[in-house]
Every structure is written in C-alpha cells, then in structure tokens.
Amino acid sequence: MKSSYVIRRVLKYIGKYKFSFIISLVLTLFSTVCTLYIPVLAGEAIDMIVGKGNVNFAGLTKILILILVAIIIGGISQYFTNTLNNRMANNTVKDMRTDAFNNLQYVPVSYIDSRNTGDIVSRVIADAEQFSDGLILGFQNLFSGVITILGTLFFMFTINIWLALIVLVLTPLSLFVSKFISKRTYKYFKKQSEQRGKETSYIEEMLSNIKVVKSYHREDENSENFDVINEELGKDSLNATFFSSLTNPCTRFVNSIVYAVVGLSGALFAINGIITVGNLSASLAYANQYTKPFNDITGVITELQNAIACAGRLLEVIDAEKESDAKGQLPTNVKGDFTVSDVAFSYDKNKELIKNLSFELKSGQRLAVVGPTGCGKTTLINLLMHFYDIDSGSIKVDGVDINTVSRKSLRQNVGMVLQDTWLKSGTIKENIVFGNENVTDEQVIEAAKKSHAHSFIKKLHNGYDTFIGEDGGSLSTGQKQLICITRLMLSPPPILILDEATSSIDLLTEQRITRSFMKLMKDRTSFVVAHRLKTIVESDLILVMKDGKVIESGTHKSLMEQNGFYKELYQSQFD
Numbered sequence: 001m002k003s004s005y006v007i008r009r010v011l012k013y014i015g016k017y018k019f020s021f022i023i024s025l026v027l028t029l030f031s032t033v034c035t036l037y038i039p040v041l042a043g044e045a046i047d048m049i050v051g052k053g054n055v056n057f058a059g060l061t062k063i064l065i066l067i068l069v070a071i072i073i074g075g076i077s078q079y080f081t082n083t084l085n086n087r088m089a090n091n092t093v094k095d096m097r098t099d100a101f102n103n104l105q106y107v108p109v110s111y112i113d114s115r116n117t118g119d120i121v122s123r124v125i126a127d128a129e130q131f132s133d134g135l136i137l138g139f140q141n142l143f144s145g146v147i148t149i150l151g152t153l154f155f156m157f158t159i160n161i162w163l164a165l166i167v168l169v170l171t172p173l174s175l176f177v178s179k180f181i182s183k184r185t186y187k188y189f190k191k192q193s194e195q196r197g198k199e200t201s202y203i204e205e206m207l208s209n210i211k212v213v214k215s216y217h218r219e220d221e222n223s224e225n226f227d228v229i230n231e232e233l234g235k236d237s238l239n240a241t242f243f244s245s246l247t248n249p250c251t252r253f254v255n256s257i258v259y260a261v262v263g264l265s266g267a268l269f270a271i272n273g274i275i276t277v278g279n280l281s282a283s284l285a286y287a288n289q290y291t292k293p294f295n296d297i298t299g300v301i302t303e304l305q306n307a308i309a310c311a312g313r314l315l316e317v318i319d320a321e322k323e324s325d326a327k328g329q330l331p332t333n334v335k336g337d338f339t340v341s342d343v344a345f346s347y348d349k350n351k352e353l354i355k356n357l358s359f360e361l362k363s364g365q366r367l368a369v370v371g372p373t374g375c376g377k378t379t380l381i382n383l384l385m386h387f388y389d390i391d392s393g394s395i396k397v398d399g400v401d402i403n404t405v406s407r408k409s410l411r412q413n414v415g416m417v418l419q420d421t422w423l424k425s426g427t428i429k430e431n432i433v434f435g436n437e438n439v440t441d442e443q444v445i446e447a448a449k450k451s452h453a454h455s456f457i458k459k460l461h462n463g464y465d466t467f468i469g470e471d472g473g474s475l476s477t478g479q480k481q482l483i484c485i486t487r488l489m490l491s492p493p494p495i496l497i498l499d500e501a502t503s504s505i506d507l508l509t510e511q512r513i514t515r516s517f518m519k520l521m522k523d524r525t526s527f528v529v530a531h532r533l534k535t536i537v538e539s540d541l542i543l544v545m546k547d548g549k550v551i552e553s554g555t556h557k558s559l560m561e562q563n564g565f566y567k568e569l570y571q572s573q574f575d
Ligand SMILES: Nc1ncnc2c1ncn2[C@@H]1O[C@H](COP(=O)(O)OP(=O)(O)OP(=O)(O)O)[C@@H](O)[C@H]1O
Pocket: 113, 114, 347, 348, 353, 371, 372, 373, 374, 375, 376, 377, 378, 379, 380
C-alpha cells in the first residue's frame, strides 16, 4: 500500500474526531505559547531588579502573577491536550480494529485458509497497538514541536535580531545531530522488536510441542538454537539502548554550543548597552531549550513512518474483498433434495482436484464419502456449504442452484459437526444453547440425553454449569463433538453434515457419537465424511473418492459386490 493512500485513509478515520482534533491543536497552541512566554516575563522581571534599593516591587508582583497564570494555563491546557490526544488515538485505532474484525467475518473462507492466522491476529492486535502509540506521539509532539521552534525564533527576533540570527545559523547542527541519532535508534529498536517476535514464537512453538521435543531428544539442540536467537536479541537491545542513551548527551552538547555562543555574544551586547540583562537572560533560556523540539520532531517522524507501515498492514485486512453473495432465498420449508451435476473445482487453478462430480440425493437420504486421506472429502463438504465457489457444474438444493441464493439462506438449513469443533469459552449449557437462547433447562437435558452426552456432562464437577475454556478446554475430541451434536439436537436443521472424528477418540465415545448422530439423521438429508467404514454400511449412497474423483459409488452391498477399491478399503480396516 502506498504511504499517501494510507495517510489519506487514516485521516478519514481521524476526521470523525475533527472537533477534538481542532480543540487539541488550539490547546497545544495555548500551552506552548504560555511556556514560551515565561522567559520573556522572567527577563522583564530581572530588568526590574536594577540594584540595591532600586527594585520595582509593584511591577515585579504583577509579572510574578502573570508568570503564575501562564504556568497554570499552560499546565491545564497540556493536561487536556494529552487527554484528548489519547482518546482520539485510542478511538481511531478502536474503529479500525472493529472494521478489520467485522470485515474478517465477510471475507471468503479462501482468504483465511490461504493466510497465516498468526499474521492476521498480529495485524489486528500488535500493528494496531504500534499505530496507536505512533499516533499519540504524533499528536503530542509534532504540532507542539513546530510551534515551539517557530515561537522560540519569534520571541528571540523580538528580543534581539542578532542573537536570533546566531541561533538560526546553528539550526542545521541541531537538525543533523537529532536526525543521526533518531535514525540509528529507530533502526535498532525495529531490529530489537523483530528479534523479540522471533524469540517469542520460538518459545511458543517449543512449549506447544514439548512432547515431540522430548520424544525426539531435541532439548539440547533447542537450547543451542535459543541461545543464538537470544544472543542476537541481546546485541540489538544493546545497540538500541546505546543510541537512545546518546540522545541526551548529544542534545546537551549541541545546546551547550548554542548556549555558549548566545551567552558570549549576548554578554558583549549587554556590556555595550545593546540589550538589557533581562533580555540576555530570556535569550539564554530560549537557547537552552532550542534543540529539544528538533529531537522530538525527528523522533516523531521516524515513529510516524513506522505507524504508517503498521496502519497499512491493518488497512489490508480492512480492505480485503468481501465474499460476493446472491440475493435469492431457499424456500421456507427446505426438504433437502440434492442434485450435484458435473462439478469441477480446484484450490489452485493450475492443479486439478475435483472433476465430473455428479450425484443425486433425495430428501431424508444419507450419503457417505469415503477415501484415502487428501482425496477431497472435506473439499466436497466445503463446496456443499458454499465455502468455496465451484469452477463449473451446479449444486442444487430442492431444485434451486445454490449460486442463486444467499449463503446465509443455505447455511441456516444445514447443521455441521466437524472434527475441529468450535466451542466458545463459557459453560457447557451456554455452548449447547448457542444460537437457540430461548430454550429451557429441561429441553437442554432432553437434547443431551438424546445425543448420549448427558451421562458424561453430569459427571463433570459442575454438570451443565461447568466452565470450559476456549476451544473446549480439557474435554476430549469426542466429548466436544457430542456437545456440538447436542447443540444441533435442540432444533435440527433439514440437512446435516458430519465430519467423523478420526482415531483420536476412544471406541466407546465413537459408538456414542455414531448412535447420537444416527438419531439426528433420521428423516434428514445427511452427509457423513467417514473414516471408519463400519459406521456407514447403512448409507443410501456411498461415494468412494480418490485423488478428487469419484471412482466408485453405490450402496455398501453393491460396492462390495463390485470387488473394487471400496472392498479393498473396507477389508483393510477389518483384517
Ligand atoms: N485451503 C486449501 N488450499 C489449497 N489446497 C487445499 C486446501 N485444503 C485442502 N487442500 C488440498 O486439497 C486436497 C484435498 O484435501 P481434503 O482436505 O479435501 O482431503 P480429505 O479427503 O478431507 O483428507 P483427510 O481424510 O485427511 O481429512 C489435498 O491435496 C489438500 O492438500
């Protein structure tokens, strides 16, 4: 994404808070002018103290009151500016995060499938956070820095044109030093955060695979790999700290040069009566703080460049193209007749996967899809659910092409139980009633009894009120599937899809799942992706797939009689 485009888009988001933005700018102007005016007042005060017995107390009191007022107004303005800036930056980032998350709900499944989930999460969380930090710093330092430099020069020119010119001539030195330091500091801080990211993901990867690590005796090698990453992080952190700690001494050094030159020339002017002692003192005060805003501005500019890069990554998620959808609706009482005609589909358009797929399933019938791993069973489910668009052919439900109806209208008629179950963190009951909130406790228990989940749920320490963490917590794969089946049992849709759990579940739970799903499937059109063939012998139609193609189809009996791949597969599981 081009920086100019990102800036335009970000300004559009900030535009929503333009009222706060304008107030913040006005308050910054107030606080900076107040701060800059204090040396002038202090100079005037000094000029009122001429010598012993020659002090203008009345004028001095007035000036001291003015200084106090300037300090109070400056302080209050700064407090409100900071509050407004923080609120604006947080709200802008909050709006962008909301847009990104909302857009992710509507992007095609292929968008998520083809990307690293960790990367998407990092864009919405970490990049947004860095963008917010950059924005706050930008709001706070950029405008005030510019006003401080212009204000300082303005006040100095009004005090004495020659002293002001000396400061102006020394400006490039301030610019050069601050640019030199901030460039290097930024470079090493960036390397440090990249390296930190690497170290975090390495630790995460090793801890989440600790059993594999131990079973392959990789402990020592892992420690060595970690040492290399850690060493690199140490070096980058040291460099970053070194350059950032140079900021203060270098700023002071340049300031001291400006201060010394202004002090020396000012003293000569004062001796010759060109300026007063008060004016000299005011000029010295300005010279003393002249370099700081240059540091602030250069720091902010590098920080803003980083923030723009982060905003660009976030905007890519916000702008990701939404899935197109048809407007049509399926009839209200879907029967569940399926006609799949000559369907072709591939994820990678150069690598053919499903071709010439055709079958017909009448309402209430059961279809089982079997075949070796990677043959395209889950892909077929993806197509039936319209998660992916087919390349050619047609899929019709009750005679209506699914391409002509909205995805929601299709999916609300389909209940799915996948191997990767989706459970939210909450109680068992909350997970069962999900999407069906108006049901009673009795209905929940009745559904759980039907799905054979009741017996294990009641043994949990808090029964239906047991809290399960994200992704089912400590429940087994089979138990999670039983909860999902119970969820469907509460109000079963006319079409069902079950991707059977693999060998990771015990035989008893598997039998329970099969029994409960059989109950659910009664009189409903259902698709079962079968891994264990004995569960599908009673299916009305069995599709045997290999390399994306249906190589055999029929009932269990007819397929066994064909003496082909199915028979081989079936026998291999029982021999
Ligand atoms: N999102 C995707 N993008 C690209 N290729 C994919 C994607 N999903 C699956 N594939 C590929 O498509 C082929 C079929 O995969 P699919 O998941 O349908 O197999 P499967 O029969 O369900 O396998 P299993 O029994 O192991 O679950 C495989 O070669 C797989 O690598």
